[in-house]
Amino acid sequence: xxxxxxxxxxxxxxxxxxxxxxxxxxxxxxxxxxxxxxxxxxxxxxxxxxxxxxxxxxxxxxxxxxxxxxxxxxxxxxxxxxxxxxxxxxxxxxxxxxxxxxxxxxxxxxxxxxxxxxxxxxxxxxxxxxxxxxxxxxxxxxxxxxxx
Amino acid sequence: xxxxxxxxxxxxxxxxxxxxxxxxxxxxxxxxxxxxxxxxxxxxxxxxxxxxxxxxxxxxxxxxxxxxxxxxxxxxxxxxxxxxxxxxxxxxxxxxxxxxxxxxxxxxxxxxxxxxxxxxxxxxxxxxxxxxxxxxxxxxxxxxxxxxxxxxxxxxxxxxxxxxxxxxxxxxxxxxxxxxxxxxxxxxxxxxxxxxxxxxxxxxxxxxxxxxxxxxxxxxxxxxxxxxxxxxxxxxxxxxxxxxxxxxxxxxxxxxxxxxxxxxxxxxxxxxxxxxxxxxxxxxxxxxxxxxxxxxxxxxxxxxxxxxxxxxxxxxxxxxxxxxxxxxxxxxxxxxxxxxxxxxxxxxxxxxxxxxxxxxxxxxxxxxxxxxxxx
Numbered sequence: 001x002x003x004x005x006x007x008x009x010x011x012x013x014x015x016x017x018x019x020x021x022x023x024x025x026x027x028x029x030x031x032x033x034x035x036x037x038x039x040x041x042x043x044x045x046x047x048x049x050x051x052x053x054x055x056x057x058x059x060x061x062x063x064x065x066x067x068x069x070x071x072x073x074x075x076x077x078x079x080x081x082x083x084x085x086x087x088x089x090x091x092x093x094x095x096x097x098x099x100x101x102x103x104x105x106x107x108x109x110x111x112x113x114x115x116x117x118x119x120x121x122x123x124x125x126x127x128x129x130x131x132x133x134x135x136x137x138x139x140x141x142x143x144x145x146x147x148x
Numbered sequence: 149x150x151x152x153x154x155x156x157x158x159x160x161x162x163x164x165x166x167x168x169x170x171x172x173x174x175x176x177x178x179x180x181x182x183x184x185x186x187x188x189x190x191x192x193x194x195x196x197x198x199x200x201x202x203x204x205x206x207x208x209x210x211x212x213x214x215x216x217x218x219x220x221x222x223x224x225x226x227x228x229x230x231x232x233x234x235x236x237x238x239x240x241x242x243x244x245x246x247x248x249x250x251x252x253x254x255x256x257x258x259x260x261x262x263x264x265x266x267x268x269x270x271x272x273x274x275x276x277x278x279x280x281x282x283x284x285x286x287x288x289x290x291x292x293x294x295x296x297x298x299x300x301x302x303x304x305x306x307x308x309x310x311x312x313x314x315x316x317x318x319x320x321x322x323x324x325x326x327x328x329x330x331x332x333x334x335x336x337x338x339x340x341x342x343x344x345x346x347x348x349x350x351x352x353x354x355x356x357x358x359x360x361x362x363x364x365x366x367x368x369x370x371x372x373x374x375x376x377x378x379x380x381x382x383x384x385x386x387x388x389x390x391x392x393x394x395x396x397x398x399x400x401x402x403x404x405x406x407x408x409x410x411x412x413x414x415x416x417x418x419x420x421x422x423x424x425x426x427x428x429x430x431x432x433x434x435x436x437x438x439x440x441x442x443x444x445x446x447x448x449x450x451x452x453x454x455x456x457x458x459x460x461x462x463x464x465x466x467x468x469x470x471x472x473x474x475x476x477x478x479x480x481x482x483x484x485x486x487x488x489x490x491x492x493x494x495x496x497x498x499x500x501x502x503x504x505x506x507x508x509x510x511x512x513x514x515x516x517x518x519x520x521x522x523x
Contacts, residue, residue: 010275031254032254
């Protein structure tokens with residue numbers, strides 16, 4: 001058997017095509033790895049700098065996403081309603097540790113972060129004597145906004 | 149008188165025929181080409197002398213001939229048939245090779261890949277001429293222009309053809325300065341031959357250390373059958389680049405490779421006996437071998453021209469001819485042809501990149517052919 005008949009009989013064309021493809025695949029892959037190797041080594045050498053930059057970028061992103069959205073507003077309103085009742089119960093002026101202790105005893109989740117939020121929104125204000133007061137005006141504004 | 153006649157009948161003179169004489173003449177020719185003409189002397193001298201040893205007629209049964217068990221030559225030949233010597237030669241080559249031009253411009257690796265199409269096209273040509281697939285694969289690997297690879301694959305697939313294939317492979321490797329230039333001038337324009345390559349970037353020591361590890365893992369995962377050759381090639385290179393193992397690298401590129409080369413050449417030559425070498429098949433092997441070098445050169449050149457459509461700055465297409473992995477002869481030929489047009493154009497350093505990538509590509513090609521035929 002000779003000629004094209006022999007090649008076809010022994011599957012020659014397929015073997016040649018697949019063989020060339022595999023050789024090219026191996027060397028193309030190797031050349032791609034080599035071409036990026038020196039860049040990867042530069043990143044590895046400066047990994048601490050890059051990690052710090054990444055962390056910084058991530059923190060900025062997180063801060064940039066700080067809630068001014070409706071979901072956050074609902075949280076403030078709900079927290080204000082809960083703590084208004086508690087403050088009425090313990091009376092004014094009150095200390096923050098006592099407020100938090102009572103909130104925990106009543107099963108309010110994450111009392112510290114909620115108190116912090118209320119202070120940020122000026123719903124709980126300092127009396128400049130080491131105690132705190134409830135700011136009814138701020139609460140009324142929030143209540144009016146929610147009605148709109 | 150009878151004793152004398154009996155003694156004479158056991159001498160080589162009585163047992164020789166015209167085929168032995170032809171082979172002895174071929175052996176002497178190889179030695180002459182190696183010593184007087186400096187054509188690949190490190191290979192042609194041991195091969196030539198091996199041809200002499202293998203074609204001196206000896207009395208069968210005395211454990212003298214290379215194919216007789218318990219003969220010294222037969223034990224030494226075991227390193228060829230079992231595929232031990234070629235990987236040791238490759239280890240020495242790895243310990244001598246500087247891959248930094250390849251690392252500086254990895255795209256040149258593709259030229260080495262393109263030149264390996266010569267292997268597979270020659271494989272098809274051998275099938276068309278009526279050779280069996282295992283023989284065709286052994287003949288095809290001549291196109292890789294890599295002696296150890298050709299011997300390694302032939303030892304695995306078609307032991308009986310080791311002699312003619314090794315002789316063809318090494319002969320054509322020695323004739324690269326004759327075969328390649330006309331093809332290079334035919335397939336490139338003067339303007340292309342004048343292209344200057346830009347200076348390669350500085351390659352760090354760490355890249356040179358990581359490269360053999362990454363390369364052996366990647367290539368052997370893709371073509372596991374290439375493990376013996378590529379594994380030792382990259383081991384040798386790692387020993388060289390690691391610096392702390394300089395003693396081992398020194399041994400690999402001197403005593404180990406020299407010992408393996410002597411034994412490989414001599415036993416391959418000794419295995420080239422008249423009844424195997426002086427056949428129609430050998431003529432077919434020699435014709436296909438010459439074609440394979442030509443096709444591989446042309447494939448590398450044409451691929452370089454195609455690559456120039458996409459890469460900037462342009463590559464001198466002569467570098468495609470260096471993808472034929474006759475290291476470093478084909479790189480020197482590229483330098484020579486380039487300098488015919490512009491004596492100040494130094495292409496040798498750049499040509500080493502496709503040259504050494506051709507070594508990797510031919511080993512991968514051998515592994516692929518082995519797995520196709522055996523698998």
